Amino acid sequence: xxxxxxxxxxxxxxxxxxxxxxxxxxxxxxxxxxxxxxxxxxxxxxxxxxxxxxxxxxxxxxxxxxxxxxxxxxxxxxxxxxxxxxxxxxxxxxxxxxxxxxxxxxxxxxxxxxxxxxxxxxxxxxxxxxxxxxxxxxxxxxxxxxxxxxxxxxxxxxxxxxxxxxxxxxxxxxxxxxxxxxxxxxxxxxxxxxxxxxxxxxxxxxxxxxxxxxxxxxxxxxxxxxxxxxxxxxxxxxxxxxxxxxxxxxxxxxxxxxxxxxxxxxxxxxxxxxxxxxxxxxxxxxxxxxxxxxxxxxxxxxxxxxxxxxxxxxxxxxxxxxxxxxxxxxxxxxxxxxxxxxxxxxxxxxxxxxxxxxxxxxxxxxxxxxxxxxxxxxxxxxxxxxxxxxxxxxxxxxxxxxxxxxxxxxxxxxxxxxxxxxxxxxxxxxxxxxxxxxxxxxxxxxxx
Numbered sequence: 001x002x003x004x005x006x007x008x009x010x011x012x013x014x015x016x017x018x019x020x021x022x023x024x025x026x027x028x029x030x031x032x033x034x035x036x037x038x039x040x041x042x043x044x045x046x047x048x049x050x051x052x053x054x055x056x057x058x059x060x061x062x063x064x065x066x067x068x069x070x071x072x073x074x075x076x077x078x079x080x081x082x083x084x085x086x087x088x089x090x091x092x093x094x095x096x097x098x099x100x101x102x103x104x105x106x107x108x109x110x111x112x113x114x115x116x117x118x119x120x121x122x123x124x125x126x127x128x129x130x131x132x133x134x135x136x137x138x139x140x141x142x143x144x145x146x147x148x149x150x151x152x153x154x155x156x157x158x159x160x161x162x163x164x165x166x167x168x169x170x171x172x173x174x175x176x177x178x179x180x181x182x183x184x185x186x187x188x189x190x191x192x193x194x195x196x197x198x199x200x201x202x203x204x205x206x207x208x209x210x211x212x213x214x215x216x217x218x219x220x221x222x223x224x225x226x227x228x229x230x231x232x233x234x235x236x237x238x239x240x241x242x243x244x245x246x247x248x249x250x251x252x253x254x255x256x257x258x259x260x261x262x263x264x265x266x267x268x269x270x271x272x273x274x275x276x277x278x279x280x281x282x283x284x285x286x287x288x289x290x291x292x293x294x295x296x297x298x299x300x301x302x303x304x305x306x307x308x309x310x311x312x313x314x315x316x317x318x319x320x321x322x323x324x325x326x327x328x329x330x331x332x333x334x335x336x337x338x339x340x341x342x343x344x345x346x347x348x349x350x351x352x353x354x355x356x357x358x359x360x361x362x363x364x365x366x367x368x369x370x371x372x373x374x375x376x377x378x379x380x381x382x383x384x385x386x387x388x389x390x391x392x393x394x395x396x397x398x399x400x401x402x403x404x405x406x407x408x409x410x411x412x413x414x415x416x417x418x419x420x421x422x423x424x425x426x427x428x429x430x431x432x433x434x435x436x437x438x439x440x441x442x443x444x445x446x447x448x
Contacts, residue, residue, distance in 0.1 A: 019163035021290030026170035028282040048128035050275035051119040061253030062100040067151040069242035076304025097144035108137025135196035139203040149210035169206035244385040251392035259422040273353035288369035295377025315378040322373035326366035333362040356416040367426030382442030395425040
């Protein structure tokens with residue numbers, strides 16, 4: 001019986017995680033393509049776009065928390081067999097995401113220079129980044145709607161179509177990057193503005209594919225009536241999950257953006273090295289993102305169906321898997337560092353910074369992988385969403401960010417020591433995470 005359950009567990013994990021890993025990889029490849037292509041144009045172009053995209057990174061914190069709340073409840077209701085509740089959750093996600101998208105779009109169009117001043121002091125970087133945001137801001141209107149559609153597809157056993165849609169948009173984005181950045185196929189060479197245009201056009205295609213596929217009979221889709229009526233109980237449950245997730249996302253997202261801003265204000269060489277390191281980090285994190293996404297769905301399905309003991313056993317297995325992924329990611333980063341240094345065009349100082357950052361990041365990845373799977377996957381899948389906010393408030397905002405700020409602007413520590421401070425939070429909170437996990441407060445059925 002135990003062997004049968006193990007086979008079912010790993011088969012389900014593969015079915016869910018591999019498409020999500022692939023989708024995450026495709027999304028990370030867009031940032032990688034932007035960095036590599038713009039890096040071939042000029043270091044300033046690459047760095048400015050990397051800093052400008054931090055605005056979308058913060059927007060994604062709102063979108064991710066809203067869709068994650070919908071997925072936590074949706075996975076449990078889907079496991080219970082209540083399709084109407086999932087449809088109502090779809091409508092709720094779209095309402096909240098629409099408000100966030102409009103606000104970020106307006107900020108990019110009306111005050112791009114003000115946004116760029118948050119991340120850089122170099123006037124050239126601010127000018128390039130502002131031009132990028134004026135164009136890319138239009139894509140921020142569409143991203144949230146697409147992510148809601150893709151989230152609902154994942155929890156309703158349409159993971160592969162969701163991955164295909166994202167991958168198609170990514171491939172198109174990379175092709176259009178080459179066309180508009182370098183001026184291929186008769187198009188003007190727009191450099192950073194070309195990257196923004198490519199992003200916007202690919203988001204239009206992504207949304208069109210989401211709407212087209214969601215119209216099929218087997219798919220859950222929102223209703224116009226649902227925007228004006230809904231369940232008060234479901235709204236309360238959604239808010240109960242969403243608010244802690246939003247708090248945690250903002251703590252993490254704004255904190256992570258603060259790291260970029262701190263490094264960006266040290267100097268252009270430090271910012272350039274950090275931009276490349278961030279691309280590598282996002283690519284390597286695809287594995288833990290995929291397993292974390294699968295963990296939330298698997299645990300949520302079992303708990304929502306009333307199989308609390310099986311959901312608990314799945315969570316314990318997924319915890320062990322997270323450690324394997326963490327150590328494998330460490331080895332991968334150390335292995336690719338020499339190749340990366342030969343491929344990326346940076347100044348000699350920036351290359352030295354990048355070498356040190358890669359070594360520090362290799363250790364950081366153990367904590368990142370474990371925390372992503374256990375906190376954002378297993379514990380969130382059972383509705384234990386408050387812990388993430390607490391841990392970030394203490395480890396990131398109480399320790400890592402103050403140390404990085406003091407090191408950069410008061411004590412003037414070396415760049416790599418400041419960078420190491422920005423990596424403290426994920427590694428430092430592992431013991432706390434394991435203690436919380438073993439209390440099993442996440443083993444609960446949230447459906448009503």
